[in-house]
Amino acid sequence: MLPSVVKGARIWAFDYNSNYSHDAQTVKIDGLAVALLNCMKDRCGDFESRKIIFIGSCFGGVVVAEALLTAFRDAERKKALFDQTAGVIFLGSPLRGTKAATFAGWKNLVFGILGPDQESSDTLLDDLKENSSRLENLVAEFGKLTVRSRTQAGIEVRCFYETRKTQMSNAISRNLPVKEMLLVDKVSACLDCHEHIPLDVRHAMMNKYRGPEDPNFKLVSGRIKDIMDKIRADRSLTGDEKKCMQALSFPYQDQKDVNPERVEGTCEWFLQHEKFLAWCQDTTKNLLWVTAGPGCGKSVLSKALVDEGLLHAGNPDTKTASICYFFFKDDAERGSGINALRSILHQLFKQKPWLIKEHAIPDYEIHGPKFPFSTLWNILIKAASDAKAGPIICLFDALDECELSNRNSLINYISSFHRDSKTSTSKLKFIVTSRPYNELSIEFKVDDLPSIRLDGNELLENISREIDLVIASEITRICSGRSPPLDDGTQTSLIQHLKTYNNRTYLWVYLMLQEISRSLESTERRLTRLIETIPHSVNEAYGNILKRATKPDQAQRVLRLILAAERPLTLTEMNIALEILDMEENGEHPKSDRKLELDRTEAEFQRKIEDFCGLFVSIVDQKIYLIHQTAKEFLTSNNGILNSWSPSCWKNTFAHEASHLEALKACMWYLQLEFRISRSFLSYASINWTFHYQQAGKDADNELGKDALQLCDTTSQRFSLWFQELSLERWGLPPVNSNDLIIACTFGLTTAVKLLVEGKSNVNVDCKGAMYDRTPLSWAARNGHEAVAKLLLEQGAEVDARDADDRTPLSHAAESGAAA
Structure with missing residues (x-):
């Protein structure tokens, strides 16, 4: 039946002996994986130019995962097999084991049937036991390789799970008492970061269908065809379209998957709510705002809506919908409205690649990879209005954590779209979650705003x-x-x-x-x-967790770095930052990265972080997060009143400026090293040190002004290194051949500017840089650095100097919002 659905595909089968009793083999998972790889190696010429989709039924799915992981570790196999793999379909695969594989549940019954003289093998069953460490490691490592990021293509994965129980005794002997169970439950059959699809069958029927009209066959074959269509569409993208997709990429899936999965039976308060059901089933209802207080499970709900396909709610029109999402978090990268719209468009064009040429490429040709906020929104509206787009559902989780100006713009755009929807043919719908803040309700400016609020008895x-x-x-x-x-x-x-x-x-x-x-x-x-x-409140629990910190000073430093970080730091980045800060604090002043004594493995360092901070932090995919947004609120203060920190007092003790000063020191001191071994912290430090400098306030100028001047020495190798990294990330910077003063003025480094203009008699405050023909005053005004601009004016800088665009420092200041 499959050839009729996926036309033009070559279909192979790999079979093996999976018996657990009579004629059982003693090979383990890795042995079967190698057998599969060897089988494919013998025929590798047949698929050298083709992409591969694996379909693994039951234990076969575990073999497929192990085979791909094995292939990834070998350079030759990685190129020939892993890199050619586009998708995996798991049909009831016990990825996390099964209760049916226990010694008592199966082997004892087998012995009872076969008799004591019959020999069986529990080799395969051992690996399939529930909570098997062998499978846990396999799932963790394989899961990382399937996720798309800037450094890897990822693999499309679809996980199907059974919903009908199997009568265990009948499967072995009809004379035994009946015991019913799900042989492979949903938790075991599904990977956390991929689609989960239920089949209304018992385990033995996961890969058996009555015919081409069988609804379960249609469901499985439809997902296979979806992956095939994406492969073909991806191959059809032009060079500019691929570059445009890269410009829109962002690790949005990571932000979703930080949240745990819902427990079965939860979230029903929302899923059965009449307003949600009406939003799902009525195509004219295109907005729903869901509010609840902190810690009530909004993000868990949002993750379930996306991962479990719950946004359809029985409406056949939306089952082909493109589901796009963004989970906001309160930091610069994850709280950016621009990154949110980039992510939405990336997901949309990934699902409907034919939309990119007409609706995104014209703007990409104008703006390059740095799309303005308004342009991204307009692309979304144009694409959604295309007759070939079909239904599109956009979910924004924790909108209250979006950066303020972007948040207000996004709310205004969504509100306008909602008000104008009566005259639109678009099938675009929005669902938004947030805390129940009154200012958000005011910003929406929608009469009778469709909303569900978690309150009331x-x-x-x-x-x-x-x-x-x-x-x-x-x-x-x-x-x-x-x-x-x-x-x-x-x-x-x-x-x-x-x-x-x-x-x-x-x-x-x-x-x-x-x-x-x-x-x-x-x-x-x-x-x-x-x-x-046990404490009766979350804040009391937070306090107790941190009071147990084995090294409170180190815990405080880790938390400062997490609070200040522009994006979640990786374990390696945090390891380097802590080592530099510790060495400088002890007066060691390393000159080379060879002097850094880092933990040998990420696992060792992770245990150290967990020992320092306990439950207060979580580590997902080697990135370090606070356990919840309320943890940040516990540490910091909204009203500016801070408590004095001590190992027994943590609440409201972290100052914004002090946290950024800690991050700034780590970045600047790292950039002053000679790099001989690794540059693992180079990208973060290069891109963000000037941001931390501004956020650290006067202490940055007082303590690190001279260090900043060294980093602005445009004749040095260290300047070339960090400025090149920054130029890859930010547009609108001075040319690399600018002088020290222009660089210092661009980034608002007041002490460095002062040392340059007051300490050197040959410095020209009206010098003009190459390309843009701008003076230092224009660069300072353009970036809103009032203190630097004032300093230059005191030195006689010309206020009416015009650049290549015929603009003056005053016009740049007006555009940036700085005082003229």
Whole structure:
């Protein structure tokens, strides 16, 4: 049946002995993976110019994942096989093991049927046991390789899971008592960062269909065809279209996947809400605003809506919709409205590549890779109005964490679109989540704004019931994972104790469950005593976590760097930053990166960070995050009033300027090194040191002004190094052959400018740089650096000097919003 759906494709089958009893083989997963790779190597000429889609049913999916991971580690196989792989379809694959593989559940029954003289092999079953460390490592490593980023193409993955239980006893002997179970449940069958699709079948029927009209066959073959269409569309993109896609790329998937998956049965308060169902089913309803307080699970809900296909809600018109999303976070990169629209368009054109030529390329030819905010929005509206676009659903999560000016612009654009929708043919719809801030409601400027707000007794009761489900599910998981597992009575007692607390939120429950999970206690009495000491609020929990920091000074430094970082730092970047700061603090002043004594592996350093900060940070895909937005609010102060820090007092003790000063020191001191081994921190330090300088305020000028002057020495190799990195990221910079004064004025380095104009008699404050013919005053005014502009004017800088565009410093100042 498949050839009729994916025409022109070559279809191969790889079979193997997967028996667990009679005639069972003793080979393990890696052995079968190598056998698959060898089979493909013998026929590699057949697909040298073709892309590969693997379909792995049951254990075959595990073999496929292992084979691709093995191929990735070998240069020859990577080029021949891994790089040619475009997609993987998993059909009920036990990626995280299955309860059916336990010794007691299967092998004992097999022995009972075959008799004691029959020999079976549990080699395969050992690897398939639930919570197998072997599979956990496989899933973690394979999952990273499938994600698209700037450095890797990624792999399209679709995970299908069964929804009907199998009668276990009938599968082995009809004379045994009936026991029903999902052989491979959803958690095991699905990868976190890819689409999850349910099939209404038991496990044995995941790859068996009645005919081409079988709904399950249509569902599976449709996903295969989708991947095929994307392969063909990607091949058809021109050079400029590929460059445009690169300009729109952003790690949006990482931001979504930081959030945990919902527990089955939760989020029903929203999924069954009449306004959500109306929004899904009525094509004229194109906006829905969902609000709830902190820690109520908004981002978990948003992730489920995207990953589980819940935005369709039974409407056949939207099942072919392009789902595009962005999860805002409160930092410069992840809080950018420009990055949000870039991400939305990248996802749209990835799903509907034929739209890019007509609707994005004309603007790309004008602006290059740096699209203005308004242009990105206009591209979205034009593309959505195309008759070939089909339905488009855009989800913006945590809009309140978007940078203020971008946020207001985005709200105004969405509001205008909503008001004008009666005269539009577009099938574009928006769903937005945020905290219930009144200023957002005012900004929307929409009469009868369609919204769902999590308040009122009925909704709060629903949330409370769902939190009970999370408690029961997670306590069962934690207790079952202990060695030996905790008994049912202890589990029940823990669940009941946690349910007695009032005013619970998802965040509070998560923190409490982590406390229990990390506890070494194993008796009911001691665990109950632990629960009785649990804090009653999230802030109290945060304080307790940080009070237990083994090295409070180091924890404080790590948290400052996280708070100041323009984007989440990787483990390697944090490792380098901490080492430089520690060495400088101890008076060691390294001259070369060879002098940095870094932890040998990322795993070692990760354990160190977790030891410093405990549950206060989370590490996902080697990037370091605060556990939640409320953690940032706990550390900082909105009203400017700070408490004095001590190892026992953390709340409202982190000053904005002090955090940025710490990050600035790490960046500047790193850029002054001679690079002999690695440049792992070079990109971040080069792109962001001047930003941290501005945010650190007067302390930056007082403490690091002379260091800044050294980095502005345009004759030095270190200047060429960092300025080249920055030029790849930012437009509108002076030419690389500019003089020291123009560079210092461009970035608002007041002390460096002062040292140049007051300390050197031959410095011309009205010198003009190449290309733009701009004076230092024009560069300072253009970038809004008032203190530098004032300093230049005091030195007699010409206020009416005109550049190549016939513009003066005053016109540049007016455009930047600086005082003239």
